[in-house]
Amino acid sequence: MGNLGEALREELNCESALTIGGIGISESVVVTWIIMAVVLVLSLILTRNLKVEHPGKRQLLLEQAVTSLEGITEGILGPEGKQYAAYLTSVLLYLGIANLIGIFGFKPPTKDMNVTAALAIMSIILIEYAGIHRKGVKRWFKSFAEPIALIAPINVLELVIKPLSLCMRLFGNVLGAFVIMELIEYIVPVGVPVVFSMYFDIFDGLIQAYVFVFLTGLFMKEAME
Amino acid sequence: MLRLDINLLFTIINLLIWYLLIKKFLFKPVNNIIAKREEAIEGRYREAEQAKLEAGQQKEKYEALKNGIQDEKDQVMKKAQEDARAAYQQIVEEANRKAGQIIDDSKKTAELEHTKMVSRAEKEIRSLLFSAASEGMQKEENNSELYDKFLTKAGESEHAES
Numbered sequence: 162m163g164n165l166g167e168a169l170r171e172e173l174n175c176e177s178a179l180t181i182g183g184i185g186i187s188e189s190v191v192v193t194w195i196i197m198a199v200v201l202v203l204s205l206i207l208t209r210n211l212k213v214e215h216p217g218k219r220q221l222l223l224e225q226a227v228t229s230l231e232g233i234t235e236g237i238l239g240p241e242g243k244q245y246a247a248y249l250t251s252v253l254l255y256l257g258i259a260n261l262i263g264i265f266g267f268k269p270p271t272k273d274m275n276v277t278a279a280l281a282i283m284s285i286i287l288i289e290y291a292g293i294h295r296k297g298v299k300r301w302f303k304s305f306a307e308p309i310a311l312i313a314p315i316n317v318l319e320l321v322i323k324p325l326s327l328c329m330r331l332f333g334n335v336l337g338a339f340v341i342m343e344l345i346e347y348i349v350p351v352g353v354p355v356v357f358s359m360y361f362d363i364f365d366g367l368i369q370a371y372v373f374v375f376l377t378g379l380f381m382k383e384a385m386e
Numbered sequence: 387m388l389r390l391d392i393n394l395l396f397t398i399i400n401l402l403i404w405y406l407l408i409k410k411f412l413f414k415p416v417n418n419i420i421a422k423r424e425e426a427i428e429g430r431y432r433e434a435e436q437a438k439l440e441a442g443q444q445k446e447k448y449e450a451l452k453n454g455i456q457d458e459k460d461q462v463m464k465k466a467q468e469d470a471r472a473a474y475q476q477i478v479e480e481a482n483r484k485a486g487q488i489i490d491d492s493k494k495t496a497e498l499e500h501t502k503m504v505s506r507a508e509k510e511i512r513s514l515l516f517s518a519a520s521e522g523m524q525k526e527e528n529n530s531e532l533y534d535k536f537l538t539k540a541g542e543s544e545h546a547e548s
Contacts, residue, residue: 184392185391185392185393186393186396187391187393187396189393189397190393190396190397190400193397193400193404194400196404197400197403197404197407200407200408200412201407201411204408204411204412205411207412208411208412208415208416211415211416211418211419212419213419213422213423213426214423214426216419220419223416224416224419224420227412227413227416227417228416228420231413231417247405247409247413248405250408250413251404251405251408251409251413252401252405254408255401255404255408270397273393274389274390275389275390275391275393275394275396275397276397278390278394279394279395279397279398279401280397280401282394282398283398283401
């Protein structure tokens with residue numbers, strides 16, 4: 162079993178993929194670059210020759226995909242938060258791809274806590290920005306003492322708890338799924354992992370992407386009330 | 387795996403760039419094209435509505451024109467009838483007048499003829515009387531005989547006259 166532990170530790174370590182000027186750039190950042198490049202090229206190819214009339218199958222599929230993704234986030238945010246929908250949609254797309262990229266042999270970027278922490282920090286900034294933008298600074302400060310002043314400390318604590326829970330939920334789920342998949346692959350390398358991969362890599366990955374975006378959107382909506 | 391370092395900052399920068407790229411190169415073109423299509427459909431609906439409206443106006447105009455033609459027709463017919471009636475009246479009056487004139491003329495002619503005849507008869511009677519008188523004076527017959535002779539002569543002359 163010593164072998165298994167060692168192999169796991171090796172897999173779980175986020176190595177610095179390359180070093181530029183003494184700064185170690187982790188694998189997750191590099192994989193994110195790859196995702197960005199691939200999606201950028203794909204969208205450039207797909208959005209070429211878009212037609213107003215008689216769109217082809219490719220265009221219809223693209224339009225359907227984009228509108229349904231935007232529909233998800235717009236549905237969560239409601240009409241007041243429409244200007245934040247584009248960011249949430251882009252995060253949803255990124256997390257979906259990042260969680261699924263394990264299928265192609267990359268290490269999912271979301272397995273690195275730097276990535277989930279970065280996402281959570283951006284989420285809490287956006288949540289509070291939406292609140293301030295909507296209510297004004299004064300009412301935003303007052304909203305900490307709602308519904309009663311007694312729970313103000315808890316509300317302040319939530320500023321930390323919300324992003325921490327977002328960060329850890331995503332990180333833990335992806336890490337857990339990754340560890341389980343590694344264990345299964347270590348024990349039964351053929352056949353069985355495919356079945357479990359369906360759940361842990363594809364289903365769980367997409368669910369976690371949705372949960373992250375859903376919670377961020379929900380918190381934003383709450384902050385804007 | 388459980389460490390936070392400079393890569394967190396890199397990831398934030400990456401995410402911001404990712405957001406901008408996706409927004410500019412994927413969402414914007416697709417949403418643009420959808421908006422354009424909606425606009426085109428809207429435009430087509432408006433055009434159809436406009437065409438319908440124009441057709442309605444045209445129809446009304448033609449309807450009015452048709453009614454105008456009918457009115458004009460009625461007017462012309464009425465005028466023609468009136469003209470015809472007037473002409474008829476005039477012709478009848480003219481005819482009446484002419485007939486009256488003819489009757490008058492013939493009356494006058496008849497009167498003239500009558501006067502002429504009377505004057506001729508008078509002349510004849512006068513000449514008869516004259517001849518009877520002269521005869522009587524010559525033969526010295528009695529008065530009754532003379533009277534009979536006169537009557538016979540007058541009857542003869544009357545016969546010859548007609």
